[in-house]
Amino acid sequence: MEGYGRAKKFFNANAEKYSQSRSHAEDSDLDILIESLNLNSNMKGLDVGTGTGFTGLRLARKIDIVYAMDIAENMLKETSKLADKYGVQNIIPIRGSAESMPFDDSNFDIITSRRAPHHFLDKAKFIDESYRTLKSGGMIGIDDMTCDQNYINYLNRLENIRDNSHMAAESPEGWIKLLKDAGFYDIKYHIYERRISFAQWIYPVRENSIEGLDSYNYIINSGPFRDYIKWENNTFLKKWIIITGKKP
Structure with a gap:
């Protein structure tokens, strides 16, 4: 997991805050993701970059067993706490990186990754590792x-x-290319968007921190991008892509 120092530091420090994030727990993109997968009860799944485990926990209610993988120890501790809280016993927290998964070939029926890939050091390797496993x-x-x-x-x-x-985040075209290059087919995607406040977006970073103030100023002065995200009254449109593919 060399090279993930900044991510591990940030998420270990903010793990408890993320476990309380209503957006990560309740936003409709999670519903769309789960519904877009052909799930059945005898499947084995892996959630990559699981964070505090919201996606892994949802998967665990639908399939036989889920491995919830993350690089940050404190995030995995929160996953275990939430699993205990909701009585979910078929989820296994495990440390590991997206680019070098500690699993054998042809091991899983389902692999998910929600709100994490923009932190990955090499998304092409993540996709290749997903294809392999x-x-x-x-x-x-x-x-x-x-x-x-x-x-x-x-x-x-x-x-x-x-x-x-x-x-780095990817455009829809970027994700389609990554999946096709790895060998996936039947690629489908959906764009989910909702208006959020600047305060909601910046969390768990404080609005009055250097990062918060610099982010605000960047939006205000970004011209075309400010118009694209429809900035109004300190709110803007945030977009997520939910994209799926199948291994032949």
Whole structure:
């Protein structure tokens, strides 16, 4: 997990706050992701970059067993706490990185990753590792922030100001290429968007921190990007892509 120092520091420090995030727990993109997968009770799943485990816990209610993998120890502790709280016994927290998964080939029926891939050091390696560890006929389901290709550099700059462990979000075209290049087929995607306040977006970073103030100023002065996200009364439209593919 070398190279993930900034991400581990940020998420270990903020794990408890993320476990209380209503957006991560309740936003409709999670419903769309779960519904887009062909789930049945005898499946084995992996949630990559699980954070505090909201996606893994939802999967665990639908399938036989779920491995919830993350690089940050404190995030996995919160996953265990939430599993105990909700009486979920078929989820296994495990440390590991997206680019080097500690699993055998053809091991899983389902692999998911929600609101995490923009932190991965190498998304192509993540996709290749997902392909390797999926069984034939298995599905990958990804859910992450996105925007149109023309504005992706603006989005990545803004997110990096907020949190310097942010690596890069992808446009829909970028994700389709990554999945196709790895060998996935039957690729389908849905764009989920909702208006959020600046305060909701910046959490758990404080609005009056250097990162918060710099982020606000960047939006105000971003011109075309400010118009694209429909900035109004300290709110804007945030977009996520939910994209799936199958392994032959």
